[in-house]
Amino acid sequence: MQVALFQLDNYGPWTTTPEPRPEPTLQALQSRLYADFVEALGDRGGYGFYGRFDNLVGITNGLDRTAHRAIQQQLGDAYPVTVSVGIGTGETPGAALGAASEQLQAAGGAQTADRTEALVGDPTTDPGVLQVAHFDIVDVTQNYTNQEHAYETMLQIQEAISSLSMYLYETVDAITFFVGGDNAIAIAPDLDPDVYATALEHLRSETGVEFRVGIGRDSHVGRAGMAAKDALERCRQTGTRIEGLQTVAQGD
Amino acid sequence: MQVALFQLDNYGPWTTTPEPRPEPTLQALQSRLYADFVEALGDRGGYGFYGRFDNLVGITNGLDRTAHRAIQQQLGDAYPVTVSVGIGTGETPGAALGAASEQLQAAGGAQTADRTEALVGDPTTDPGVLQVAHFDIVDVTQNYTNQEHAYETMLQIQEAISSLSMYLYETVDAITFFVGGDNAIAIAPDLDPDVYATALEHLRSETGVEFRVGIGRDSHVGRAGMAAKDALERCRQTGTRIEGLQTVAQGD
Amino acid sequence: MQVALFQLDNYGPWTTTPEPRPEPTLQALQSRLYADFVEALGDRGGYGFYGRFDNLVGITNGLDRTAHRAIQQQLGDAYPVTVSVGIGTGETPGAALGAASEQLQAAGGAQTADRTEALVGDPTTDPGVLQVAHFDIVDVTQNYTNQEHAYETMLQIQEAISSLSMYLYETVDAITFFVGGDNAIAIAPDLDPDVYATALEHLRSETGVEFRVGIGRDSHVGRAGMAAKDALERCRQTGTRIEGLQTVAQGD
């Protein structure tokens, strides 16, 4: 498993020097940088998540050092801020991201003025198999969006996805991200299908929210992600709660 | 108080028709649309938040119907999806956003194929005074970013801001949004300073996370927001936990 | 008349320091900066043209110094390069842009390392009336795009619009810009309709290309531009070659 942490260099100070910059400007900057980041990864078969916007997470299985450098330069050449990159590998997504974090911390930390465009850590040529688990909430439009206060819906979804994220991190060392609407994507190690069944049941009993999930499995995150989306679509059309893993496992 | 809900028309079905679109494509679309949205609002003195990305929240005090229409058209002309807008007014931000939600629900709901670029609800010419409370976490870089696993830090910040959001919504009907890093912005009614002191204390005892806050107060959200950022900067430089309201109140 | 020249600071050296940056990176930067520029102007009732991409032209009638500063900061905060702005006023668009050029040259020139985000020249509160003349080529799709080699068509259109631009600059001090497809927009002083008839005739005899034109007239360039587009649409639907000025003049 290979995960890269893309951390804006000295961003906090930049946002307030020489004086605080307008919030719309910062929001536009962060979200455009994220868009370029995710597209640069996507063009190379990877996946990106905004994380905290100043600490972005890239799933970079199969990408070498040159590819990471190219993405780093593309961002540095496009924005008034630069990005340092820590590449981490490990048995699980959690372990890989932990390794990436340590690489960057050792390289100087987020607000060290003299760390600029560091690129640390070594990619692996054998990242192994990962799973992408794409979750959404059953009947969210009818039960929430078209019935409830938009802010209450937002808080409820946030809360449910936060519970999902913590559960998956604690139990299987997966890393999970909100990707808009009522969708969350978990990057997981190679799990048995019943792990997902248990997770959905846990979430329902703890938060009252009913998720479903499509799962893809591949050595490349882009391909696994598309398989996950196709599987989730089968859930939507057939009313099932979990799709993807059995089929893939059988054909494997 | 005036809040507008910008809701993508029939977006869920679009993302999977004729077949699921690649996730990097959707992420890039959503975040660029948000960037344009926040900039179009910012150019007119407003503020925007990504909400759930398919349900974006605009603070539009002082913007008339023509301005809302122009922003709606700008987005519709730039993306393959269109946006419906509900304008809500009320005594508090929560009430205004609730009214905006109801307007849109009455206009057909989020996945009604025949609702396209609706613009419902009436702006007010007297939106009154609002407060912008800009929060961040004390010593987040030293205590978290440079010490901890990036994903654990992300989860902790997410959890803390979620608690903050719920507390402020339940107690004073404010609406609060994560804006990157360790920052959250609350749009609040005209509150006494001690409300914020109580909130910070509540958060510390409940989550162990220590926030500080800069507050701005104005009839225009853009001006209030800049004042809040300046006030937060004073917190950072002087070590205080709350800045802005007293000063403004005295000078008012 | 008021025209502003937005000139990237020390851009040439930046593109090759420390070593030449990839061309796709520079193209993406320049065209996104232009998109933000034109939108920031458009949100305030102005018009923008890419000029040479490192020297962009803004038609800023009615915009004050604060608005120019806000646009300058928005760009400086979004990109790795900064922008200096010269504001010029004059009887004609050509004269106003000439004055803007001189302002910037006096402020240090384009590759002076120590000129950063200069803002020079004074807006006028009485910019007067301007005309926007929106040209396109009659039957371009049937006669060129669907028949000819794409590159030859591109060269022919380039040549024709270049001739148009020079003719209008020399005869009436208008400034004309290619805006994509077969479209060119001239910003002109308040002209008699027969000037346009003579121009079309001149172009036809000199280049063999038949243009038509819709004209708008207003103190605000955004409104004049929309009127010009509506007028050009009337040309397209009724087969006429010049629309807009007579009507406006009669109703004025």
Next chain:
Amino acid sequence: MQVALFQLDNYGPWTTTPEPRPEPTLQALQSRLYADFVEALGDRGGYGFYGRFDNLVGITNGLDRTAHRAIQQQLGDAYPVTVSVGIGTGETPGAALGAASEQLQAAGGAQTADRTEALVGDPTTDPGVLQVAHFDIVDVTQNYTNQEHAYETMLQIQEAISSLSMYLYETVDAITFFVGGDNAIAIAPDLDPDVYATALEHLRSETGVEFRVGIGRDSHVGRAGMAAKDALERCRQTGTRIEGLQTVAQGD
């Protein structure tokens, strides 16, 4: 040689339906679509040029059908307009782009309402060697930008690059594009160095403008383009007028 023509589907009608869209909106759309286009190509080793903005030119040597489809979908999923693609191959860039034009014309033409996201023509697995010739104007900042009226400079550069483009197209079937500032990039077949010397001399005598040129040579346009930029940088630093080809030819 392989060149692809990316043509917006039915774009002219779209810009005026149901009524003319604001010019800033169209400019922002066109330039952002171009930015995404050039970046999607760049991420895959290709080069893109804006052409007429509604007819964009991609140098796609080495890219297969799947890559063209991915770029087409990325654009179609990001904008309210779709793109058809004609892939052409030939001995020269001019011949390849001509073949691409014919492919698209045969597929229905630019304003056929029922042509949507066509992808026609066959990539070649053996595109051969191409040259990228990167031109700029000697002393443009001192002689023009810092001395002259910005619009006159723009017209002079436009005129000079137009002459350069026509000369190279007529003599060696190269295709040349303005890329901002005083820069033009020609995509050329594998030429002898003296062709460039003759071209520079011709341009000087015809337009009075002195160009210099850095040349790169490779089977991949991205690599050839970087070599050309490095070579042009040597011209700038050593005062020579032509760099790149001799060195490469010697080492070949």
